[in-house]
Amino acid sequence: MQAAKAGRAWLAGLASVAVLTMTACANSAAPVQQPASPAANLTPAEIEHKAKTEGTVVSVGMPDSWANWKDTWNDLGSKYGLKHTDTDMSSAEEIAKFEAEKNNPTADIGDVGIAFGPVAVEKGVTQPYKTSYWDEIPAWAKDTDGHWIVGYQGSISLITNKELVKNPPKSWADIKNGDYKVAVGDVTKAAQAQMAVLAAAIAFGGDEKNIQPGIDFFAELAKQGRISLADVKVASFEKGEIPVGLLWDFNALGYRDQIDPNRFEVNIPQEGSVVSGYATIINKYAPHPHAAMLTREYILSDAGQINLAKGYARPIRDSVKLPDEVAKKLIPKEQYANAKPIQDYKAWEETAKKLPQLWQEQVLANMK
Structure with missing residues (x-):
């Protein structure tokens, strides 16, 4: 991809x-009448x-x-x-x-x-x-x-530049205990970045209705000066600007192989992610x-x-x-054991609307 x-x-x-x-909804009063599916029988x-x-x-x-x-x-x-x-x-x-x-x-x-x-x-x-x-x-x-x-x-994954981080994180706990910067992308605008926050929320007991555990995780990183504002595009990884990034696995794997398969490692965080x-x-x-x-x-x-x-x-x-x-080009299936699909997209739509303000007030406001 x-x-x-x-x-x-x-x-x-x-x-x-x-x-x-x-x-x-506005058009529902006069629905267009259509014939049955041609697949019938x-x-x-x-x-x-x-x-x-x-x-x-x-x-x-x-x-x-x-x-x-x-x-x-x-x-x-x-x-x-x-x-x-x-x-x-x-x-x-x-x-x-x-x-x-x-x-x-x-x-x-x-x-x-x-x-x-x-x-x-x-x-x-x-x-x-x-x-x-x-x-x-x-x-x-x-x-x-x-x-x-x-x-x-696809699931949110961790992509690590092994030249910058000697022990690539395999879990959210690994990130918490690390000393490197993490790039998430623009949570105020980008769907991929918002899903990364949801992935963290799921890992720490939240879901599409409760994003706060994910916000708390990144707020702590922000207080430590560990949130990177680099653009999570292939060029940023290629230039060595991002030690660890949060991306959909298909994007991360594509970046890895496009730049250098030996330079990057991609993992699904062990505690949980989103599908x-x-x-x-x-x-x-x-x-x-x-x-x-x-x-x-x-x-x-x-x-x-x-x-x-x-x-x-x-x-x-x-x-x-x-x-x-x-x-062998994909992430081993067992890494997806705790990756969960969104169950309520209506609820997530409402949460996603609130997420930009939460991110600005509780994460970006704590940036060092």
Whole structure:
């Protein structure tokens, strides 16, 4: 996963979620009536046949460079003859496009941060398709009717420059007992940085409704003069400006391999972290609906999950056996034992609104 794509970080633009949700509520008085999903009563083989007849799949927010989508599109072309085009855009933009083009649709499928899945459903722009892998998808990672399904997940991790820190931290306790600076990013604006605070909160007994344990942890670091204000971009790590950073694991692993795998170490903090993910949504008005369904089916297949893992995205299906050369680039599965998914995104949305002020008053105000 390339750093240039980091602007699409998990849950990016929660303000957009609020705006879209309010718009959906405003429009709820006159919902658009749509036919039942084309998947109704069709077998996977029939969907595949119809997809081949359609011959094309048009995606949004699924460019070649993100999560190694390139290999998936190549596979869909070679195996099923599907031609593919993509327009890269944010989660909010994808949903807006589906709705704006409902009378003259161009897109079939999109990839959105999990927080945007329910928003897309509320807007009435999705159609359900559960796929044959439905039972293997965790409950937190799917809409009960199949309107959105997470294909890959990520957790907040610790990336350490081993030239600057001889004993890379493997836990929040290690950080607490260290003497180096830690870069979190801009908690007042960046979703990734806000999720890092939530990860710390989870580790110390909090959750999406109670962020205070995370605030307290970073406030203590601030009092010690150990919060780095460096930008958590690949260039800052490359220049040696950050001893330890908090990033999504897919970003951290990508940075590590892009700069020097021997210079950096990436770990999931032992006491706990947060899990989030990206979900496919199929356009209710898709011009190639069966091709979109076949795409979702393939994304969740073993081959599709391995393709994503090649781009540092952790598969959502635990049963997938990754090739050794792919698995060794990822963080060992056992490190994720205490990483927990958000259970209440409405609650997190409210907490995220308050977080910038809490950060300024209790962390930045104590900076040395």
